[in-house]
Amino acid sequence: MTDSVQGDTQTAAALISAEGLGVRFRRNRGSRRSFKDLFAGRARRTRRGEFWALRDVSFTVRPGEAIGVVGRNGQGKSTLLKLVARVLFPDEGRVSVGGGVAPLIEITGGFVGDLTVRDNVHLTAGLHGLTKREIAARFDSIIEFAGAADVIDTPFKHLSSGMKVRVAFSVISQLDEPVLLVDEVLAVGDKAFRAKCYRRIDELLAEGKTLFLVSHNERDLRRFCTRGLYLNGGRLVLDGPIDDVLDRYAADHPVD
Numbered sequence: 001m002t003d004s005v006q007g008d009t010q011t012a013a014a015l016i017s018a019e020g021l022g023v024r025f026r027r028n029r030g031s032r033r034s035f036k037d038l039f040a041g042r043a044r045r046t047r048r049g050e051f052w053a054l055r056d057v058s059f060t061v062r063p064g065e066a067i068g069v070v071g072r073n074g075q076g077k078s079t080l081l082k083l084v085a086r087v088l089f090p091d092e093g094r095v096s097v098g099g100g101v102a103p104l105i106e107i108t109g110g111f112v113g114d115l116t117v118r119d120n121v122h123l124t125a126g127l128h129g130l131t132k133r134e135i136a137a138r139f140d141s142i143i144e145f146a147g148a149a150d151v152i153d154t155p156f157k158h159l160s161s162g163m164k165v166r167v168a169f170s171v172i173s174q175l176d177e178p179v180l181l182v183d184e185v186l187a188v189g190d191k192a193f194r195a196k197c198y199r200r201i202d203e204l205l206a207e208g209k210t211l212f213l214v215s216h217n218e219r220d221l222r223r224f225c226t227r228g229l230y231l232n233g234g235r236l237v238l239d240g241p242i243d244d245v246l247d248r249y250a251a252d253h254p255v256d
């Protein structure tokens with residue numbers, strides 16, 4: 001069951017509202033149903049080889065909240081962000097987002113490998129509603145922030161993984177979307193670039209943007225987030241202040 005301490009989210013207008021979200025994936029063709037599944041009730045039974053990556057996940061988010069999503073590997077964090085970004089649709093429940101979403105959820109997500117950095121910047125910014133004029137006005141600062149002047153005309157697929165993240169973060173963080181999703185990718189950047197990204201995230205939060213941050217780095221989570229969502233086995237086991245969520249997570253999974 002979810003412990004919720006976000007009582008006041010009910011009173012303020014929700015920007016994001018998720019109700020009973022469930023996502024079912026197929027593990028692999030030909031895999032057998034587990035022994036436990038054979039004894040599960042009919043309603044709980046999933047089809048051969050399928051499992052719930054997320055189940056019964058509900059929460060609401062007010063504009064300007066900064067939310068850290070925590071949980072061990074494979075517990076459904078990225079899947080949750082993909083639902084908010086609407087690049088994945090739930091098998092159960094619904095999610096509504098009252099505004100555009102700028103997602104940094106997979107290193108190359110949304111970027112086209114065969115297109116140059118220049119074309120990718122135009123494509124992504126255009127898809128997120130910026131006009132040609134707005135893109136032209138921001139282009140130089142996007143490239144400068146990424147430190148990508150030397151690779152403007154290089155196909156995206158030829159960039160190093162760190163440089164891909166630089167370009168992607170730089171574009172995503174200069175869109176006008178009210179919601180920003182950041183899924184671990186920042187760990188790939190070097191120290192100096194990470195510091196730049198952190199300053200940019202601070203600015204975006206100060207502007208009132210809403211942030212979802214998936215991270216295994218406690219310091220980053222405490223620095224940016226006020227609230228945490230703790231996923232375990234695809235279930236939302238705790239929704240509360242980030243310090244409480246991290247304490248509970250640490251207690252559930254001691255390092256030694």
Ligand SMILES: Nc1ncnc2c1ncn2[C@@H]1O[C@H](COP(=O)(O)OP(=O)(O)OP(=O)(O)O)[C@@H](O)[C@H]1O
Binds near residue numbers: 025075
């Ligand atoms: N397209 C897919 N097809 C099948 N299984 C998938 C798919 N995407 C994710 N999964 C599985 O769903 C589960 C949840 O994955 P998810 O990526 O959301 O976890 P996560 O909490 O973000 O993990 P990590 O911390 O390792 O990034 C995992 O078991 C994963 O293998």
